[in-house]
Amino acid sequence: MNNAMTEMMHALEQGDLALIDQLLETFLTKELPEDIYALAELFMQYGYMKEANHVLEHLQFLFPEEAQLKIDRANVLMELGDEDEALELLLAIDETSAEYPQALLVLADYYQMQGLFEVAEKRINEALSLLPDEPLLQFAKAELLFETGRFLEAARLYEELHAQQNEFAGIRLVERLAEVYRAGAAYETALDYYVEALEDEVKPDMLFGAAYAAFQSQKYEMAIKQLEELKELDPDYFSAYLLLAESYAMMEDNQKAYTAIMEGLKRDEYDKTLFLFAGKMALKNSLPTEAEQHLREAIAIDPEYMEAVFVLTSVLTQQERYEDVVELFETLQQNDFEWSALYPFVAEAYENLEMYDRAYGFYRLAYTDFKDDVAFLEKYVYFLLEEGRRTEAKEVLQQLTVLQPGEPTWQEQLDALEFA
Incomplete structure (x- = not known):
């Protein structure tokens, strides 16, 4: 390494822009093109x-037909946001x-980043037609297919x-194979690759991916094992707690499920899905007061969180707390939230x-959306009969x-109305 390059490296390491500018012009006029x-x-x-663009522009002036310089400078220009000139060079x-x-x-790559996936694929296919066995191009196409949801094609590459x-x-x-098979819902195949990946290196994302694939493959004990290991490795991996609680719930160990979700809430008190699941598990563990508190917390985070609203409304109805049902609904109406399921x-x-x-x-x-719901229709018809609304009944x-x-009851009621 010559003295000029040594000086420049020192200036770069120090972040001394003034010195870099001072050295650069002399470097460009005195050093060899390869340097x-x-x-x-x-x-x-x-x-x-x-600075890279300035150097490459100088080299382009010296060697205007050199394609590699155009490609290198196009990459730099894209980083600088000058996409039009970069495309012109390419x-x-x-x-x-x-x-x-x-x-x-x-x-x-540029078109893919812009979301123009068809154009990007056309460019890659053109390159592959020239170099069909080039791994870099095969990998680029696999990445594009993965991003656009064509998981089986991506997996093959x-x-x-x-x-x-x-x-x-x-x-x-x-790891990529594990991810693409998981994304394509081929969970058992994904799990095999996750296990293989974890044999070489244990990483939080790989543990979670393995646990998710195991859960979807109904291997709940394996999912629990991976998630417990993940918690030890990274206690702040928030997604682990919900999946762990769900895994315990699938094993019908509701107490451990509730413990896991509460541990998750200590780590992340702003996740509405954790509060919702905590509410459900509290109900499973016969803790109605805690369940209501969790559900209301979920709704406080997102007043239009439909599932939490529905579960809380259902709980209040079962408890015959009808004033609270009305109060909850009227609060939602004040926030311009209407939902026919309620x-x-x-x-x-x-x-x-x-x-x-x-x-x-x-x-x-409700009748508009619940014409096929027998439980609703039964309540509705008895209400109509009580109110003397015979035609609607x-x-x-x-x-x-x-x-x-x-069911003979309905025909008997209908006959009674016909002949009354």
Whole structure:
């Protein structure tokens, strides 16, 4: 390494921009082209993109037909946000050039980042037509297919690469295979790859991925083992706690499930899904007061959290706390939140509070969406009969006879109305 390069490296390590500027022009005029190119690479390595662009522009002036310089400078320009000039450089590279496939790959990366996946794939396919056995291009296509949800096609390419080498572009292919099979819902195959990956290196994301694949494969004990190990490795891996609680719940160990979810809430008190599951597990453990508290916490985080609202409304109805049902619903209405799934609960609440006009209004609203719900129709028809609304009661009874043709009660009620 010559003295000029040593001085420049020292300035880079010190972050001395004034000294870099002072040394640069002399370097460009006195040093050999290969040393100037090495300096450009050094600038890129340290993140000095403006300086790298200046050096590459100088080299381009010296060697205007050099395709590699155009590609390198296009990459730098994209980092600087000057995409138009970068594309102009790439598109200027001749199709007969040895660097043309590399230019196509850079273009594909750009279009992929812009979300223009079809254009990106077209560029990669063109490059592959020139170099069909080039691993870099095969990997690029696999990555594109993965990102666009074509998991089986991506897996095939990753498998072919994995048969040749263990790692590519800094990515362990066994990990990529685990991820792509998991994304494609091939959980048992994914699990095999996760296990293989963990044999070489234990990482939090790999443990969670293995646990998720095990859970989806109904291997709950294995999922629990992986998640417990994950908690020890990284106690703040928040996603682990919900999956751990769900795994215990699937094993019908509701107490451990509740303990796990409460441990998760100590780590992350702003996750509405943790509060919802805590509410469900509290109910399973006969802790109604705690369940209500958890559910209300979930709704406080997200007032339109439908599942939490539904579960809480259902709990309040079962407890015959009809005033609380109405209060909850009216609060939601004040926040401009309307949800027809709540209408049956609200109708029942108003009925039990002897607010019959309000109950009738919500029964009618609910009827639109619950015409096939026998439990709802049964409550509705008895309400209508009690209120003397015979014509509407007949309509509901006729619907019940269709849904339950073998139930004599409905036909008897219908006959009674016909001949009354």
